[in-house]
Amino acid sequence: MSTPSPTEALLLASILFATGLLGVLARRNLLLMLMSIEIMLNAAALAFIAAGARWHAAQGQVMFLMILSLAAAEAAVGLAIILRLHAAGRPTLDADTGNRLKG
């Protein structure tokens, strides 16, 4: 198994990013949208790794670690919001009804 070239890694990253974006745009389920965002973040992280490998720089991996923690924080906040919404008596995960939130 040969190491993938940076081009291939970037291609994969873009495919992943596009998938995530499509997910955010097309899905209405909040959970699935969160997951799509995770995919996009991971795509970005992959791009950093690939770049780091290409130039033999440590920054790529540093950025990966940071994105990892960012993603965790984002998921935590997102899930917390969803739980709060549920606790406030909102029984749906439909994102398009979010603009009716008042107060």
Next chain:
Amino acid sequence: MDALLLPLIVFCPLLAAGILFVSAGRMPARASCMIGAGSVGLSALLAGRLAASFLAAPLPAGTLHMALWSWMRVEGFSTRIAFALDPLSLVMMLVVTGVGFLILLYACGYMHDDPDIARFFGCMTLFVAAMLVLVFSSDLLSLYIGWEGVGICSYLLIGFWHTDTANVVAARKAFIVTRIGDAAMLCGLLLLATQASTLDIAALLHIVATGPAQLLPATAAFLLLGGAAAKSAQVPLQTWLPDAMAGPTPVSALIHAATMVTAGVYLIARLHPLFMAVPVAMKAVALVGLITLLLAAGSALVQTDIKRILAYSTMSQIGYMFLALGSGAWQAAIFHLVTHAFFKALLFMAAGAVILRVHHRQDIYQMGGLAPAMPVVFSAFLAGAAALAGLPLLTAGFYSKEMILQGAWHANPLLWAGALLGAFATAIYIFRCVFIVFLGTRHTEPTGRTGATMAIPLACLAILALAGGWMEMPDTIAPVHLLSHLLSPLFGTATAEGPSWLLWAGSLVPLAGVGVAWLLWRPRTQARTAPEDAIARLARTGWGFDTLYDTLLVRPFITLGRLNQSDLCDRLSDATAATTRAGSRMLSRMQSGQVRRYAGWIAAGTVVALCLGIRP
């Protein structure tokens, strides 16, 4: 001492006006009367005293000056509130205070049961004060204070009975039409002030006399003529006077017959060197006078309202004065001004007495046969009518009109012919009025009686209307020249008299007019309806000037204003605001609150940004 009397004469009625306005009707009616008439009476006494000392010991300069205070003093222009008494203003002063006092006395009787009598006398005394300012001022700008002051008093008094919309409209019309003339006059003042840096009359006339002939006096003279014509109800700004009869009758007598409407004559006489320097302006003055006197006499022939007959007759008589001014017969104009003040005030007051007795009716065809019921009023009216018609020898009007006819003959025989035609018509229309109102069958039963406060002024003025003319006579009759002699320092000696057949013509024509009136309206054959053909109708409405101005000027102006009521500029700014709001509404639609759409916008924006970044 004498100089101090000048401001005092003005101050008396002014103070009375102040008291009457401040009291705001809390005083009893009798007190208002006494303050109103008394103050003007006091002025008249002071004026008599002043006149006596002025005539007894004429000043070397011929003029008594009294500068009160500096009004405006700025770079390149200064003006003072300053009074001066010369023979011309002396005559005017005596007319204003004397006739004014008689009319106010009459008004005490006429208005005694009006609830607003304090306001009435307040306005009347204010008017007298303003008129005296006009007469005394030796500076054109302080003259302008009086000029506009009498205008506003006239507005207040025409609309005195303000619950009737017609009166209010008539008052407004009177003020606005005269204001148009005033604006022209103000332009004239601006022109003169710009050229001369002063509006002091003596200084101005000196500049006109010595300065090089140029466009300045001509333009200024025409602009001032505009002001004079509007104030004196001359063509083409004459339309306000007949409507002004909406005011109480004493107002018509004082303001619209004896004093204010003659202010134009006074102004031109006061500035006569300016007008003499411009022969065209003189011709214009004479022409305006001639046209007005003929048109107004024609209108007076067919009126049915007794006060409107007198109003048109006033226009016509002031036309005579303008004719005299334009012919250079200054003394004649002033003489006629004086006698006209006597007999026209008398006619108005007698007419007012009649109107009171016949239940405030003014249509002459509803009167008739009133002579036996009110002999005093009838004789007074007859005296006034005789003087107005100019019946020879006996009446004041004869002598003054004769003098004007002489002057017109010297200027241009055509003017003379027109004036003679006017005299003929004058005799016809006023005796038509006399015959229809006082003779024939009675249509309205008169009630009440004319009290002493009204009868005494009538008697005084009747005497003046008859005997007042003896101060100035043609040489053919008797060489009496009191007035011309008095005025000679100002106007120079009068022109020599023409052939004596002029005098004969001037005496016979009014008699012929009375004869024609007798033939047409004598009690037996009297036609008791007004003529109804097209010309008569046109003449009755004042030859259609009102309609013309209404369709040409007033109506379009008001209509356009109404169309633009909400202000085009405002609409433009509102349109800008509306466009902005529509744009923002469109953009705000992007902000729908839907996360997915936001994400889409972010993505699209990133793509666009990347494309732009990569392109070069």
Next chain:
Amino acid sequence: MIALPALILLPATGGLTAWLSDRGRQASSLSWWVAITTILLQALLLLFITCTAEWGHGPWLAHFSTPWIPALGIAARMDMDGLSLVMLWLTTLLSFPCVILSARDVGEQPGLFHLLLLATIAGINGVFLATDLFLFFFFWELMLVPMYVLILQWGHEDRRRAAIKFFLFTQGSGLLMLVAILGLVILHQHATGIVTFDYFVLADTPLMPTTAMVLMLGFFVAFAVKLPVVPLHVWLPDTHTQAPTAGSVLLAGILLKTGGYGLIRFVALLFPEAAARFAPVALALGVAGILYGAWLSLAQDDMKRLIAYSSVSHLGFVLLGIFSGSPMGMRGAVVQMVAHGLSTGALFVIAGSLQDRLHTRDMRRMGGLWQALPHLSSVGLFFAIASLGLPGMGNFVGEFLTLLATWRVSPPMAILGTAGLVLSAVYSLTMVGRAFLGPPHAGQGTIHTPPPADFGPRQMTVLSLTMALLLLLGTYPQPVLDLSLPAPAHATPQPEGLHP
């Protein structure tokens, strides 16, 4: 002289006191008493300033200067000349009808109302005194904001729109002025290397003709909006109509005059050459204002709108006078401003009183008010006559002098301006005729079943004094005429107490 800043601080502190005194209390007239005391003190202070001014030491009468932001060359510098003094007296005198007649019966939160009113007055006083451009701009904005809140909070039915319009127009044009000020300062720095906002120093900035014109226009637009000049007048009728009575009086009486004052001090004197080149346009705008304002005034049914458009017409004369380029016109313009402040202010008091009594401003629903309200109507008649420019009243002196000055420059313009006098008679008398005279309006019995109260002694006293002032100004204007010539920008005064 320390009294100059005191003239600004006094109304400001008085306003704060009024506000604090009324907090938490309902329907208390305590704040009114505080306000009246404040303006009385202000009058006394101004009297003191007038008496202790340095008469006879040149055109500038009093000075005050202290550094404010030295790094930018900004100082709290105030100087007073005759023009400032006249305008300050006008402000002080007109505060009385504002507070005594209009503010007494204000509904909720009287304390806040008085605070805003006095804050506006403080700002106006500052505008008339400041000779540091930054300070001037500060006061210019200071008088704007409280006025905006006054209209927004206490105005009539359509107040929000009117208040926003007022704010946008004045604020937007004020920003143009700020740009012009900054431009002038930067150009001065380029030329001399000194950063300063001092009026007298900046007056000597060497400028290219084009630059001077651009900067002058920046100032001109700001003041033209305020004055107002056609076609920038559109905020005025709405604002006047919707403002509370005290606001209208303050607006018409004084606030508009800051525009005229600014035109004199910061356009005609700061950029004399550019102003002279601009004069033909400005004269045309002035005449257009006179005629257009009068014409539209004639067409209005709303009484306050009518008076507002008549203001546009009257202030056209001010523009004529300022740009006629002669001291005579300048003096005439100042007299016209003072007279207009008195007469139109009083007319707004009357229109406001009518609205309080009849609950309408529509003249189609008035008529024959003389029987019910003889005092109010006669006072209204007096001020209508004053506003049509009857000789003997202040307005005539102003109009005559401006027209005379204009005639020297351009007779046709003066003739058109004179035509405005005819129109002013038309609209004034139409207003009187429709509201006060004629038969009583048919629906009036139902509008006010208890007959409306006439003016009492309080109103009559204040308005009689206003009348007396107008008559005095009309018959003896010389003191105002002597004072009203602005001191030239180059006669740099020696400020006392200038800290190194």
